[in-house]
Amino acid sequence: MDFRLAIVIPAKNEANSIQAVIDGIRTLSIKPHIIVVNDASTDCTAEIVKKSGVICLNHMESLGAWQATQTGLIYAQTQGYTAVVTMDADGQHLSSEIEKLVAVVSDFEAPDVVIGACQGRASFAKKVVWNIFRKISGIKIGDITSGFRLYNRSALALLISQRASLLEYQDVGVLLLLKASGLKVIEVQVSMDKRYDGNSRIFSSWFKILYYLVSTLLISFSKIFHKK
Amino acid sequence: MxxxxxxxxxxxxxxxxxxxxxxxxxxxxxxxxxxxxxxxxxxxxxxxxxxPALNDSIGNALGIGYPPIIVVLIALAVTLIKLLIADIERAKLQMSVTRLIQKVAILESRLEESLASSQEKQ
Structure with missing residues (x-):
């Protein structure tokens, strides 16, 4: 089967950065197809994406970053793409690093998921929280919140299922689902633009931080012994 | 009286x-x-x-010292169960709405694509 790569970018009010992200991907030699999922933006994100000529999927209501990513994954799966890279629309993930993720899946014992990891971007407090989540959930991934990931067809089939629709965030919940299904997940060290914080919406207020911590702890505990 | x-x-x-x-x-x-x-x-x-005397009969049969509390207890239990069921149903509905929004987004994009390609052919 030919290798067909799609880049899925969930975007909500990213008019300032989305064009630069698209232009960056277009400079790559592998020429992937770009799918932007506009999560009910109230700015001109959708217009910019349409003008740039890439595929634009519009949510009529905001569903959140993970559900927007899932829309892109469903589209990619139905269009027969063999692999999908997900990345943020704010410019934190560098398009020049996509080839590092792709290079891994050309190996003989290719993994199902490749995570572009950059633990250096996390603050001390975040590292402590990540460690707690890792201990409780049993996930062996260093950068659990990175949205810069490559999924193959097996991972796609799992992540477009209804089970995955109930997840609120793409980090621990998705990783636990992948782990429970026995898929192979590896990490590749990548550079990220540290001017941006991919979780800024999650950590935009103390209440949201608390909600995120409690809900992630709950999902980590509830899935400890959960198998397929 | x-x-x-x-x-x-x-x-x-x-x-x-x-x-x-x-x-x-x-x-x-x-x-x-x-x-x-x-x-x-x-x-x-x-x-x-x-x-209402039924309350006293049930209370006596179950050995409850203050029978009027039976109605309150039943009402509370039923309300709690109902709330739980409502949350389960809400989760199901939420999932359906999410899937529908996702499907509409994909179908809308495909419709635009096919309209654009048919216009190009003309």
């Missing part, structure tokens, strides 16, 4: 509730599955309202 006989008051209340439920079912304000459940509830309310 009190002006109102408590049995008449509770019976009238129960009858009003039961009649309202029957009326709502008759007018199709409730779906069939809920209709059956509410008819059972209406009959229970009617039975209890007309004969």
């Amino acid at each position: 009190t002006f109102f006989n408590p049995q008449i008051v509770s019976a009238v209340l129960a009858l009003s509730i039961a009649m309202s439920i029957f009326w709502l079912i008759r007018r199709d304000y409730l779906i069939q599955r809920d209709g059956i459940k509410w008819i059972v509830i209406a009959l229970g309310v009617l039975l209890y309202g007309i004969n």
